[in-house]
Amino acid sequence: MVAPLKVGIAGLGTVGAEVVRLIETQARVLAGRSGRGIRVVAVTARSKAKKRSLDLRDVEWARDPMALATHPGIDCFVELIGGAGDPALSAVEAALNAGKSVVTANKALLAKHGLKLAKAAEKHGGALNFEAAVGAAIPVIKTLREGLAGTGINRVYGILNGTCNYILTRMEQEGLSFGECLKDAQRLGYAEADPSFDVDGHDTAQKLAILASLAFGTKVAQSAVYVEGISSIAPEDLRAAADLGYRVKLLGVAVRTAMGIEQRVHPTMVPKSSSIAQVMGVTNAVTIDGEGIPPITLVGPGAGGAATASAVVADIADVARGIRANPFGRPILHLRDTKKAPMERHEGGYYIRLLARDFPGTAAAIATRLAEQKISIESIVQRHPNGGAAPANGKAVPVPVILITYATHEDAVRRALAAVQRDKVISGRPQVIRIEKN
């Protein structure tokens, strides 16, 4: 019998406690699957005194994460501290440099320092597993790293943030504003007191950077991701999308283009019939377009203690089984620099919503400006708020105009709309949402 894998866990919040519990209750199954036992031998957390419903009598308490990471008695360091900086960063580095394997759920750490950490893992022979960092228990890392090992990937995209999808779902289903839904999300614990990390798209960007590296063999680089959040989305956008056969989702999209790998996070119109459009509430989903095969979509809980712990324990079981995959699917030497495809060259269809000051003249002005940029219009709809009747005071009321363009370039759209604004025929700023075809 092989000696059991000795695990040290840093961080005993909801996820950490559930990992300890799973390793204990599933001991026999895990041993059967891994060919050896798995034992938690040491832990650490901010407060030792805190009351926990865990029996830690047989488990050593390490002074701090660094002491645990370099503890000679552990084979596998599980980092559940969070954050891109210390103490998580130095502890993970120290564990890898000591030849230990590391399992982490820390997307920020990987998006920022993934390459450096993967180098340390490769050099010293430890595993670096992070299934829980993206989509919790949805096996997207394993699928990209192993399940599609022999298939070229053209695009990977998904709903990677449950908070945003919850807000957009409620806005769509109940016609509520962004602000109202955000408040509800905060009340229900789906959004933080400071929601900007989620709603401005940065959480999605970190996860996308990790997926893009795995899919395309590039060096993980969060800075290569273009980011737009969902706070500008209005109920009228969701209504218009529905009328046009679309839904609006905050997507992270990484796609191979002639200009390089495009990585972008923004509100996106997706066809209502697509798998990704069906994903509602806090659920996450990732779609992978492999060369020559129809898309594969993985749907499930993207967060939550039990779902995250499930992925962490599966990663630990892989370490126990002796699996040492390249953290980003390829040896470091094969990983290419991320060439950031400029967003200005993004090609696709666009949804544009404007408030026209005076419709007849404005429509002509807008059409001219779009034509100057060689943008073809697929549809144009105006909605007179009062059924077209002139208001009592005789003053023209701004009229919403909704345009859908055929595929064009982002810079053409930007130039055309800048010209429309200079023409002073619209009120306020135009709303622009990119369309993603499946």
Added chain:
Amino acid sequence: MVAPLKVGIAGLGTVGAEVVRLIETQARVLAGRSGRGIRVVAVTARSKAKKRSLDLRDVEWARDPMALATHPGIDCFVELIGGAGDPALSAVEAALNAGKSVVTANKALLAKHGLKLAKAAEKHGGALNFEAAVGAAIPVIKTLREGLAGTGINRVYGILNGTCNYILTRMEQEGLSFGECLKDAQRLGYAEADPSFDVDGHDTAQKLAILASLAFGTKVAQSAVYVEGISSIAPEDLRAAADLGYRVKLLGVAVRTAMGIEQRVHPTMVPKSSSIAQVMGVTNAVTIDGEGIPPITLVGPGAGGAATASAVVADIADVARGIRANPFGRPILHLRDTKKAPMERHEGGYYIRLLARDFPGTAAAIATRLAEQKISIESIVQRHPNGGAAPANGKAVPVPVILITYATHEDAVRRALAAVQRDKVISGRPQVIRIEKN
């Protein structure tokens, strides 16, 4: 540098040819991911003379599958012959007994002889990988075997046969009959000339048996699966389902119950809002309910040369990386006998469609028979085919009656309907479709 993995491929149809092509075109990526090269050194197929668009000049042609399986020059035998019997069976056995690893896409072989083959793999140390056998490129085997290694599973269910889902989708969307859609499916190459293996549910049953073993740690046993096909489904069932907020899908369901592991294949009403209900056409999907976590659904192509080859190559890459998972997730000694939960004890809601000879009296008779079996009715709907007007000839026309029951037992439903038939108040046989909640 480790020596390359030497692969022998038996069967050079669409899948086999695509596997050869992928191994060649993706050589660098595969070597990077696996840490060693992968080389096809020998092949065999029914006809050597057949024209193929493959360059096999540097590849040895083996006399027959058995010669290839025991060829001293290969490390990994790839079986793409198909069928539960010989030559596939003896070749795979011989390869495993010779200590080689085996990759196969052969669901029939695994459903029938999986346990024996897994024993041979375990005894001689080779891998036995079969991701392509269920859901082609959908990584469901890997997810059950590795991705949820530490999570107890309560239920796994899915759309595992593209032919049936294509037929049900067209029936629903176009109001066509089963026979018309089957003919179209045959014309388009989605169904065989003899479609019974698909439409009677046996293909789904084989795949379900494999998934159940992985999910529950039981010995794979196709004979433990209760099977019903889709040929009795009528357009009026699909219309009624839609009115009630459901869709009808041919599901394979394996679920842990107090009576043992229930394994069943039958047309099933699923809530329209569920992930599985969104799956249309030839697409497959599997949902996994893990303990304490929301469901995970994997959606994608369940068949096709490229999708199947993608999974086969990923399995070969795992062999190259030295991964030796237990074929069914646990050591043979841990696999329990499959206790077949009797279908009579199945518990759930039921959809029942009857043709009442004369509605007022019949409704009372049916209600009495159901009440005798302690079955509670959630809803009852009658649809007068001519809006309720008495036909010109004064003769009573049979009236469709649709009942939805609350959760009850299968044997109660069977007894109640037998009594209704004895009462001679209905025409023809009752249609019964089980309801699956998510």
